[in-house]
Amino acid sequence: MKNRSLFFIVLVVCAKLVNTSCPSTCSCSNSTLGFYVDCYSKSFERIPDLPNDTYYLNFAYNRIHDIDVQLCKEMPLLQYIYINNNLIEEIPNETFTDCHQLITLDIDDNKLKIIANMDFSSLRQLRTLDLSGNAIEYMHPEAFRNLTSLKTLDLRSNAIEFIHPEAFHNLTSLEKLDLGSNKIHIIDENTLRQLPNLRYLYMGNNNISSINSISFQEMPNLYH
16 A cells, blocks of 8 residues: 555656756747746647746747647746647637637648637737738638727738628727738728727738728827
8 A cells, every 4th residue: 555655656756857848959048937948940849738827938930730728727837828820720719718828829831721719818918919811801800899908919921801890899908900912802890999008000902992091080098
């Protein structure tokens, strides 16, 4: 019985060590904020087990196809996620449900085609969301509804043709919006009127023939 208990303790300790280890090919450091993990361009096909107190995660330029729905359940302190330049085609439901501390999410240059309703609904602290360089054709009207702290939204270089009039509803903190290099034909007069703090707006390289001037009436801070 004593040997069995000792064996169990050893297993727990080993599991703890695995859970707090840094992948050998990555660069990691620890601080008062938590664990910093940089696995930039290391040919990973999935995000491996990492320390529970990881706050910074960089897996850009790898070969990742899927995002683990347990990502923030296992690492609830995550503030920065960089998974740009991978092979991600979709965001599974509830992937970011537990990412309550997330400030920056970079998923640019992947293969996303659809942004669903609940993809980012829990990210109330998010300030930067980069979805540029994907193949996005459709965004649910409420995909960004709860992102009240968001300051930068980058949607350039996708395949967006239409933006629902309420797509940016409730983005009251948004300062920069990039819609450039899409296939947008028309901007509804109400689409941009819900962005009172917008300062920078980019819509070049689209197919827009005209925009009603009333669209900009409630954006006193618009600079460019």
